[in-house]
Amino acid sequence: xxxxxxxxxxxxxxxxxxxxxxxxxxxxxxxxxxxxxxxxxxxxxxxxxxxxxxxxxxxxxxxxxxxxxxxxxxxxxxxxxxxxxxxxxxxxxxxxxxxxxxxxxxxxxxxxxxx
Amino acid sequence: xxxxxxxxxxxxxxxxxxxxxxxxxxxxxxxxxxxxxxxxxxxxxxxxxxxxxxxxxxxxxxxxxxxxxxxxxxxxxxxxxxxxxxxxxxxxxxxxxxxxxxxxxxxxxxxx
Numbered sequence: 001x002x003x004x005x006x007x008x009x010x011x012x013x014x015x016x017x018x019x020x021x022x023x024x025x026x027x028x029x030x031x032x033x034x035x036x037x038x039x040x041x042x043x044x045x046x047x048x049x050x051x052x053x054x055x056x057x058x059x060x061x062x063x064x065x066x067x068x069x070x071x072x073x074x075x076x077x078x079x080x081x082x083x084x085x086x087x088x089x090x091x092x093x094x095x096x097x098x099x100x101x102x103x104x105x106x107x108x109x110x111x112x113x114x115x
Numbered sequence: 116x117x118x119x120x121x122x123x124x125x126x127x128x129x130x131x132x133x134x135x136x137x138x139x140x141x142x143x144x145x146x147x148x149x150x151x152x153x154x155x156x157x158x159x160x161x162x163x164x165x166x167x168x169x170x171x172x173x174x175x176x177x178x179x180x181x182x183x184x185x186x187x188x189x190x191x192x193x194x195x196x197x198x199x200x201x202x203x204x205x206x207x208x209x210x211x212x213x214x215x216x217x218x219x220x221x222x223x224x225x226x227x
Contacts, residue, residue, distance in 0.1 A: 032213050042219075043201060043217045043218065043219050044201070044217050046215070049213075049214065093156075093158060097213040103160065104148070104213055104215065106157070106159070108155075109157055111156065
């Protein structure tokens with residue numbers, strides 16, 4: 001139980017296009033989901049907190065108009081990277097809080113490459 | 116300065132060795148996570164603990180709230196344990212519920 005999926009697992013896109021990443025809690029409801037970014041050889045960096053039915057809370061330095069987050073249901077949050085640039089190339093990981101023990105469960109990550 | 120400090124940053128061991136990774140944090144916490152990240156990138160939560168000790172298979176995690184210190188031990192290490200181990204403190208206050216602050220990670224390599 002307590003599985004979180006992400007789709008796609010890998011995506012390559014051209015500079016200037018937008019990319020949507022989905023995060024789903026498969027067998028539990030998650031009122032809160034988190035989006036992280038990880039650059040090579042660095043630790044995870046929290047980008048934003050996504051709460052179902054309300055606006056996401058972004059960490060300092062993260063552009064909310066560039067990284068659009070939608071948490072439309074208790075099992076789905078999406079992150080859209082708009083007008084992607086090569087510097088947005090990174091590993092994006094989501095996590096969801098919920099389950100029987102109300103713990104945080106991580107998705108497998110999405111590797112984004114912007115060419 | 117990162118509020119969560121891990122040591123060592125890199126650790127190399129021979130198969131079968133007992134391994135310890137340490138984590139110190141600077142402020143009071145609600146709980147502490149130990150996470151494992153394999154080269155493919157996926158993250159697995161190993162433990163979440165707020166006091167005492169937890170054990171799962173060959174993995175043991177301990178925490179000392181007074182000293183603001185936690186350790187992750189691996190007994191009888193195996194090459195498949197090679198991964199990055201990350202400790203993260205959990206903020207359980209108010210609107211920050213569930214927010215984690217991560218250590219920089221410990222890269223563990225176990226040789227056969």
